[in-house]
Amino acid sequence: MIEFKNVKKVYEDGTEAINGIDLMIPEGKLVALIGPSGCGKTTTMKMINKLIGLTSGTITINGKDISEKDEVELRRNIGYVIQRIGLLPHMTIEENISLIPKLKGWKKEKYENRVEELMNLVGLEPGIYRKKYPLELSGGQQQRVGVIRALAAEPPIILMDEPFSALDPISREQLQNELKHIQNSIHKTIVFVTHDIDEALKLADEIAVMKDGRIEQIATPVELISSPANEFVRSFIGEHRLNVGNKEKSVADIMDDNPVFQHYEESEYETISLDATLSEAAGLFVSKEPHVLVVTKDGKHIGSVSRSDILHAVASENRREAQS
Ligand SMILES: Nc1ncnc2c1ncn2[C@@H]1O[C@H](COP(=O)(O)OP(=O)(O)O)[C@@H](O)[C@H]1O
Ligand SMILES: [Mg+2]
Structure with a gap:
């Protein structure tokens, strides 16, 4: 479980990005952070793996304050997927996926099996793709590799920042379905940033709607469309979805x-x-x-x-x- 208590973030230039949020992300659930551009989604997410430091308040993971954790160690236990996946272009697909397992000292046989298992999970035939380089794959295939790379070392937590938003609609829908399918069996704690309400409704166990560095409502998809907390949430969801x-x-x-x-x-x-x-x-x-x-x-x-x-x-x- 990840818990934010009265977390604030003021950037060096004085921008008040996060204005005191309380948020609980239960173990094994996928929680979507959604809201307009600039509302603080990415900032919130990056504070969890300490890519961004917080100004005040606390974030705990399973009750332990992350400020006391070594950030390199922390990040090895938190998968991270971003919009344009930073696959390393000079490494093969197999090398990209096994990067963190190797850093964690896994034996060759163990990480090779893991690579194979994960590639099969998202329909990338290992015999065809394991030795290819990222640029030899389509955007959708590369993003699949980004997702399974984040899963490779079996981290209990995965952060995903608009992971599918650069894809064409068909690939996006396929990856959403695959993620949903995978999550149904692995039950990781996933924080998923999106600006697409349909994506959030489809994937999330809970949705936190953000505005101006605050959380306006946290609810299940069904609760959100049946009882939005205020006008902002209503309009963000869209009248046609409510009705x-x-x-x-x-x-x-x-x-x-x-x-x-x-x-x-x-x-x-x-x-x-x-x-x-x-x-x-x-x-x-x-x-x-x-x-x-x-x-x-x-x-x-x-x-x-x-x-x-x-x-x-x-x-x-x-x-x-x-x-x-
Ligand atoms: N490094 C930074 N320095 C100053 N302001 C920043 C920085 N990064 C983000 N911001 C500002 O903080 C606010 C929240 O940004 P961000 O978390 O990226 O929003 P979102 O992901 O919801 O689009 C915005 O006003 C943004 O301009
Ligand atoms: Mg963002």
């Missing part, structure tokens, strides 16, 4: 009709009507199970939907709307 209830799509459109619950007790699950709107469905998930059963008017169970399906549908509706 998901006005969309024609219903649970029937996104339901998984392969019964996923093989051995379930119906009484253990919430149910939702087939014709419920996505916003009604989203409302149900604020504090509930990750799945609900879909029932017809006469109460017959015909499928299920998950929280992530609903958020995904809301996000892709938004994209469709934005394009039309």
Whole structure:
């Protein structure tokens, strides 16, 4: 767990970048920092691995004040991915990925296996790509390498600063899906900076909306779209995302009709009507199970939907709307 207590940052030139933030990033969760350019996202993130020093307040990792930690050691245990990944151009993909494991003294066999495993995880065939150089790969492939390089030494914490924002929309969506998939199995503590609200809604367990060096609201994606704390948050999310209830799509459109619950007790699950709107469905998930059963008017169970399906549908509706 990473905890900020009344953290402030004033740059040398007097810029008050962070004006006293309190923030808790739970173990194993992906927390997105979002807000307009200049609101302090990058500053907040870089204070965690001490690329930027704080002016006052404290940041702790698992209860230990980072001011007492050696920064080189700290950074070896915190993966870092940025927008234009600093892959080292004169090193092969394999050498780039194994850099930190080697610094940590891993044996050759162990890091070679790790490189292979990670490349497979993101669909980069090791036989084809391990000996290539970064510039021989597409932007999307390079960014994949940036992500797996950050995972290579199995750091408990990963910082990602707009990692996908320089990619074309298709690569971006693919990498988002891959990250989500990976996170579902590795459960790292991830701080993810983005200015793209749809990306945050799709990936984050919690979203911190920032403005002028402060946090305006911290909430789950569903809470954020169902009850934004103030006008700023409302307008940042965008009116059309808030009014998901006005969309024609219903649970029937996104339901998984392969019964996923093989051995379930119906009484253990919430149910939702087939014709419920996505916003009604989203409302149900604020504090509930990750799945609900879909029932017809006469109460017959015909499928299920998950929280992530609903958020995904809301996000892709938004994209469709934005394009039309
Ligand atoms: N090295 C610096 N010196 C002075 N001001 C800075 C420095 N880095 C960032 N700032 C200022 O601090 C504020 C927050 O910047 P930043 O954290 O980069 O915002 P974001 O990542 O949300 O766009 C901005 O006003 C920015 O101009
Ligand atoms: Mg930034």
